[in-house]
Amino acid sequence: MSLSLDQIRRIADLARIALAPGEAEQTRDQLNGIFGLIEAMQSAHTAGVEPMAHAQDLAQRLREDAVTETDRRAAFQRIAPQIEAGLYLVPKVIE
Amino acid sequence: MINASLKELSAALTGGQLSSVELTRLFLERIGKLNPALNAFITVDAEQSLAMARVADARIAKGEGGPLTGIPVAHKDIFCTEGWLTTCGSKMLSNFVSPYDATVIEHFKTAGAVTLGKTNMDEFAMGSSNETSFYGPVKNPWHPAAVPGGSSGGSAAAVAARLAPAATGTDTGGSIRQPAALCGLTGLKPTYGLVSRYGMIAFASSLDQAGPMAKSAEDCALLLNVMAGFDARDSTSLARPAEDYARDLAQPLAGLRIGLPKEFFAEGLSSDVARAVDAAIAEYRKLGAVTVDVSLPNMRLAVPAYYVIAPAEASSNLSRFDGARYGWRAPQYGDLADMYCQSRAQGFGAEVKRRILIGTYVLSHGYYDAYYLQAQRIRRLIAQDFVAAFRECDLIMGPTTPTVAFDLGDKAGDPVQMYLSDIYTIAVNLAGLPGLSLPCGAGAKGLPVGLQIIGNYFSEARMLNAAHRYQQTTDWHRRSPTL
Numbered sequence: 389m390s391l392s393l394d395q396i397r398r399i400a401d402l403a404r405i406a407l408a409p410g411e412a413e414q415t416r417d418q419l420n421g422i423f424g425l426i427e428a429m430q431s432a433h434t435a436g437v438e439p440m441a442h443a444q445d446l447a448q449r450l451r452e453d454a455v456t457e458t459d460r461r462a463a464f465q466r467i468a469p470q471i472e473a474g475l476y477l478v479p480k481v482i483e
Numbered sequence: 484m485i486n487a488s489l490k491e492l493s494a495a496l497t498g499g500q501l502s503s504v505e506l507t508r509l510f511l512e513r514i515g516k517l518n519p520a521l522n523a524f525i526t527v528d529a530e531q532s533l534a535m536a537r538v539a540d541a542r543i544a545k546g547e548g549g550p551l552t553g554i555p556v557a558h559k560d561i562f563c564t565e566g567w568l569t570t571c572g573s574k575m576l577s578n579f580v581s582p583y584d585a586t587v588i589e590h591f592k593t594a595g596a597v598t599l600g601k602t603n604m605d606e607f608a609m610g611s612s613n614e615t616s617f618y619g620p621v622k623n624p625w626h627p628a629a630v631p632g633g634s635s636g637g638s639a640a641a642v643a644a645r646l647a648p649a650a651t652g653t654d655t656g657g658s659i660r661q662p663a664a665l666c667g668l669t670g671l672k673p674t675y676g677l678v679s680r681y682g683m684i685a686f687a688s689s690l691d692q693a694g695p696m697a698k699s700a701e702d703c704a705l706l707l708n709v710m711a712g713f714d715a716r717d718s719t720s721l722a723r724p725a726e727d728y729a730r731d732l733a734q735p736l737a738g739l740r741i742g743l744p745k746e747f748f749a750e751g752l753s754s755d756v757a758r759a760v761d762a763a764i765a766e767y768r769k770l771g772a773v774t775v776d777v778s779l780p781n782m783r784l785a786v787p788a789y790y791v792i793a794p795a796e797a798s799s800n801l802s803r804f805d806g807a808r809y810g811w812r813a814p815q816y817g818d819l820a821d822m823y824c825q826s827r828a829q830g831f832g833a834e835v836k837r838r839i840l841i842g843t844y845v846l847s848h849g850y851y852d853a854y855y856l857q858a859q860r861i862r863r864l865i866a867q868d869f870v871a872a873f874r875e876c877d878l879i880m881g882p883t884t885p886t887v888a889f890d891l892g893d894k895a896g897d898p899v900q901m902y903l904s905d906i907y908t909i910a911v912n913l914a915g916l917p918g919l920s921l922p923c924g925a926g927a928k929g930l931p932v933g934l935q936i937i938g939n940y941f942s943e944a945r946m947l948n949a950a951h952r953y954q955q956t957t958d959w960h961r962r963s964p965t966l
Contacts, residue, residue, distance in 0.1 A: 396840070403798060403843040404805070404820070405836055406828035418837060418898060419844075425899050428787045429857050432864070439859035440866060442689050443675040443915020446719060463582040469812035478807050479819045 390420055484509060485645040486963065489554060489702045492648060496543055496553045503536040503543070503553030507597050510555050514600065514646045517966055521622050523631075523640040525560050526568045526601040535597040542595050550705050552595030557647035559638050560601040561608055562693075563682040564588050571684045572604040572616040572634075575804050575811045575830030585682025586714045587651060587693050594709045599647050603637030606832045607801065608658055608686045610634050611904045614895045615834040622891075623666060624964040625930050629888035632662030638696050639666040644966055649697040649706055653683060655690045656789055657883075657908025660920035663696055664883035664933020667922040669950060669960060670696040671703045674940050675915035676721035678707075679714035687796035688719070690789075690912040699960050700921065700950035704729035707943060723941070731948040737771030739949065742876030746782040747907055753886045759924025759932035760882045763953065767880070770952055777872040777879065781864045785910035786902055788865070791845050791858035792913070797835075798842025804830060837898065866914040873939045878949055882907055883933030887926040907935060917943050921950045922959040931959070 396412045396419070407415070461474065470477040484506070487495070495501040511529050518524050532555065539553035563569050563581040565588075570576045584592070591598070605615040613621040613636030621636040623629040624644035631640040635652030639662035642650050652659040654672035663670025671694045678693040685691060695706030707728045714720040743764065748757065764774060806812035806826030813825035831839070845854035872879060885906055894901040911918040916937055923934035934953075938946040954960050 391844075395844075399840050399843045399847070402847065403839050404802075404823040404827055405831070405839065406821075406824035408828070415837070415840065419840060421897075421899050422790060422837070422841060422902075425902065426787045426790055426854070429784060429791070429861055430853070432781070432784055432857070432861055434857060434860035434864065437860040437863050439856050440863035441859060442719070443866075443913075444719065444721065446676075446721075448718060449715070451715070460582065464808070467578070467580060467582065467809045469806060469809075476808055479816070479822055481819050 391416055391423070485513065486961070487648070488699060489551065489648060489697070489705050492554055493550050497548055503539040503597060504533060506553065507532050507536040507555050507599065510599055510647055517644055517646060520627070521624060521640050521644055521646070522619055523603055523621050523637040523644065523646060524557070524600045525570055525572070525603050525618050525637070528567060528600070531566065532597055532599055539595045539597060549594055551591070551709055553597065554648055555597040555599035556591055557599045557602050557638060557641045557650040558588065559604055559635050559650070559652050561604060561653050561684045562588050562651060563684065564598065564601065567598070567601060569601065570617070571608070572606040572618060573830065573832065573835070574617045577617060577811065579810055583682060586679035586716065587683065587710055590709050590712065596709070602641055602650060605634035605636065606835050607684065607797070608634040608653060608655055609797070609834050609838055611657070611661055611901050612891070612894065613637065614891065615832055617832060620891055623888050624966060625667065626888065626928055628890050629930060630665065630891050632665035632888065634658040635696060636662045639663055639668055642668055642696055642698060643964060645963060649695065649702055651693060651710070652696045653691055653693045654912065655686050655793060656912050657905040659694050659696060660883050660908050660918055660933065660935060661905060663920040665888040665931065667931030667959070667962060668696055668698065669700050669703050669919070669921045670694065671707060671919045671943065671947070672911065672917060673707065673711065673943055674917045676719050677711045677943070679712070679717040679720050681714055681716040685800040687793040688800060689796060690793060699954055700947045701729065701732055704732060704947045726944065728944050728947055731944045732951040734948050735771065736767065736949060736952050739772040739878065740876040741767055741772050741774045742777035742872050742879040743774055744777050744779045744782070744872065744879060744881060746779050747881030751885050751906065752882060753926070755926030756882050756884065756886060756932050759926060760934055763923035763934045764880060766953060766957060770956065775875050777875050779865070779868040779872060779910065781861065781868050782910055784861045785865055785913060786906055788858040788861040789909045789913060790841065790902060791854045792862065794838040794842035795846050795855055796842070798839045798846065801835070801839055806830070834898070862913045865910050869914045869916060878946060879937040881935050883920040883935040887928070887930035887932060911937055916940060917946060919946050919950055921953065922962070924959060
């Protein structure tokens with residue numbers, strides 16, 4: 389398997405990571421090296437094996453539908469890049 | 484004093500020979516003197532540490548101290564610590580003063596331990612050499628040209644150089660055991676779910692687990708007693724009765740069945756590490772243990788499966804870093820999508836970006852079955868290999884790493900070579916089992932060698948017992964680098 393430059397740009401776009409000029413080529417070469425390692429998986433016989441998502445057989449716990457957190461908006465917004473009147477500011481999304 | 488065990492330090496504190504303020508100052512002074520060369524700490528805040536030490540002294544004076552009250556502990560910078568810069572080794576969080584405490588930090592505070600500082604680490608715990616940190620590489624105290632291992636390299640270097648009596652680490656594919664091995668420490672990755680992940684910045688949530696890094700198994704047991712416990716804020720935390728992990732330390736090892744997986748002693752293991760590990764196994768036989776040959780036939784698939792599963796989970800976990808609510812935001816951007824793309828391009832380093840891209844790809848439409856599901860099936864096969872092996876033995880032993888500490892720069896340009904340095908540790912995380920590394924000899928250039936002990940689920944007390952008994956008859960764990 390070998391990734392193309394278009395695939396690298398597509399993945400970077402999905403991952404919301406801007407690529408600098410020339411970065412796509414370098415990334416492609418490194419990722420292809422890593423996928424060379426990963427390809428060893430394809431030789432394993434896994435038909436009928438149940439995929440294992442997790443180390444423990446756990447079910448999500450339920451809890452009472454009650455308020456458990458306190459309002460700490462001021463503390464959280466103190467570390468925000470840009471706020472105004474208690475709101476997080478980002479570029480305009482809707483015209 | 485810098486070489487004292489936690490038990491000895493606690494006795495000195497409660498006996499009044501020493502105050503926590505004096506002890507904290509002693510380590511802060513060592514950090515001031517030695518850290519510029521080692522780069523083990525990202526953040527030191529003497530004022531906050533000494534304030535905690537004064538509170539601990541008051542508590543001890545009232546007779547209300549516990550085993551860790553007044554003892555300084557360094558925390559990996561992956562644990563959110565209220566009022567402390569918490570960077571995870573990344574530019575992305577280089578301005579993040581945490582507004583809350585991780586559960587692990589909370590547990591140490593409740594125990595009265597003193598936060599000595601935040602230790603350097605590979606960016607977002609992605610690395611095996613500490614070279615991916617935004618804050619620069621950590622030096623191995625045993626040799627300035629060598630890496631300390633990673634990702635908990637700062638914690639390992641800090642304890643090895645006696646800049647801290649003990650430290651915390653996290654282990655997703657070997658990040659406690661590998662640096663513990665390369666720096667001559669004892670480090671334990673507990674069973675998945677034993678220690679809360681709340682406030683521990685997530686890398687691969689189904690694999691991440693926190694644990695202690697210290698000078699001995701006994702110290703690790705005391706630290707784990709404080710770290711472990713059910714936490715409703717972590718959905719994968721296990722509700723189990725509390726245990727005293729130090730309870731079996733002194734038990735004899737007669738009749739202990741040690742499994743030796745042939746895959747751990749095959750091609751790729753360097754001869755100096757093999758010699759030290761063989762000698763340690765011989766010592767265990769002298770202590771009354773018997774050895775049996777076992778096999779983990781799917782071991783060779785562990786690294787490939789890990790490099791699908793861990794990046795997949797990472798790409799999802801790291802999507803939260805968007806420059807909107809906290810962390811790095813690019814100084815210049817156009818629309819919202821551009822703000823995300825620029826902030827993430829600037830805030831993440833090369834290795835983190837690589838893993839996010841791998842994860843995004845293996846989870847994307849058309850590739851999910853071939854990569855992600857196949858990796859999860861292999862994960863099951865690996866876990867079943869361990870189940871079969873533990874029918875034949877009580878504990879598994881082998882090397883922690885294929886070589887002693889390699890040199891800075893040796894593998895930094897070759898991700899695949901770097902990934903293979905975790906060849907013996909990764910399978911343990913995939914299965915969710917506990918793993919421990921303890922020093923068992925000196926290899927090339929006199930660098931430490933780690934013996935890995937793998938236990939069945941929840942057998943931490945047994946593993947610590949085996950490590951402790953070995954440390955009663957050997958002195959590898961007492962050796963420290965000359966600085």
